[in-house]
Amino acid sequence: MSSSNIRYPFGQAYLLASRMVDLLAPECDRIEIAGSLRRKQLTVGDVEIVLIPKTSIRKTCTDKFKPQPDLFDEAVPIPVVDHNWKEEPIFGHERITRILHEEGYEFGCNGPLLKKVFRSSRGPTFEIYLTTPEKWGVVYTIRTGSAIFVRRLVTSKQDYGLCPSNLHIHEGRVWRNGVSERDANGKRVWRVDGEAIDTPEEEDVFRVLGLDWIEPEERQ
Numbered sequence: 001m002s003s004s005n006i007r008y009p010f011g012q013a014y015l016l017a018s019r020m021v022d023l024l025a026p027e028c029d030r031i032e033i034a035g036s037l038r039r040k041q042l043t044v045g046d047v048e049i050v051l052i053p054k055t056s057i058r059k060t061c062t063d064k065f066k067p068q069p070d071l072f073d074e075a076v077p078i079p080v081v082d083h084n085w086k087e088e089p090i091f092g093h094e095r096i097t098r099i100l101h102e103e104g105y106e107f108g109c110n111g112p113l114l115k116k117v118f119r120s121s122r123g124p125t126f127e128i129y130l131t132t133p134e135k136w137g138v139v140y141t142i143r144t145g146s147a148i149f150v151r152r153l154v155t156s157k158q159d160y161g162l163c164p165s166n167l168h169i170h171e172g173r174v175w176r177n178g179v180s181e182r183d184a185n186g187k188r189v190w191r192v193d194g195e196a197i198d199t200p201e202e203e204d205v206f207r208v209l210g211l212d213w214i215e216p217e218e219r220q
Helices: 010-027 093-102 133-144 147-154 202-208
Strands: 028-033 047-053 056-069 077-090 106-110 114-118 126-130 167-170 173-176 180-182 188-190
Touching: 010 028, 010 047, 010 093, 010 126, 028 133, 047 093, 047 133, 093 106, 093 114, 093 126, 133 147, 133 173, 133 202, 147 167
Parallel strands: 047 126
Antiparallel strands: 028 047, 056 077, 106 114, 114 126, 167 173, 180 188
């Protein structure tokens, strides 16, 4: 699933990918090599990595003033501050960006879910996909490839693919079908109003789709 015209020998690409994993791992709950490296192809274009960044907690305080009666004059309320603390989880993609910047990588894309980085002088482009635990199974499966295998995986059996007709894959989850509608080109699109099925691991994706496990190197 590469966009690069330059191919690198498997051994060289794997060494560079391993260094990137070691670099980012301290800020990740989980990180793995994907793409053609995981499928053990002889040559590799772009290096694909999937990770779950560590989540931090941001505390915010909203102060509210509650009037309290004056002990000496009940007609005059005394304002008392009520500290209302709120904890909010923060997706850790910015820390991944900081590390890559500090290591001198240039960015072709710097979104919260995808970062494409490279060094201008040498080496492959790294496609770094960020996800969450509940989406790991689907995202890791899709980013492992190959493109032909993934196309079959997400295509309904009615259209000669591998996905059962009562399910569809959308934004990192497997869904039971809700209501469908047609887009501007007449293609059927499922609205996400069905039930999301838990697939935290790759094995769960294959099980839910009713497929036997297929080794990465056989997904061609």
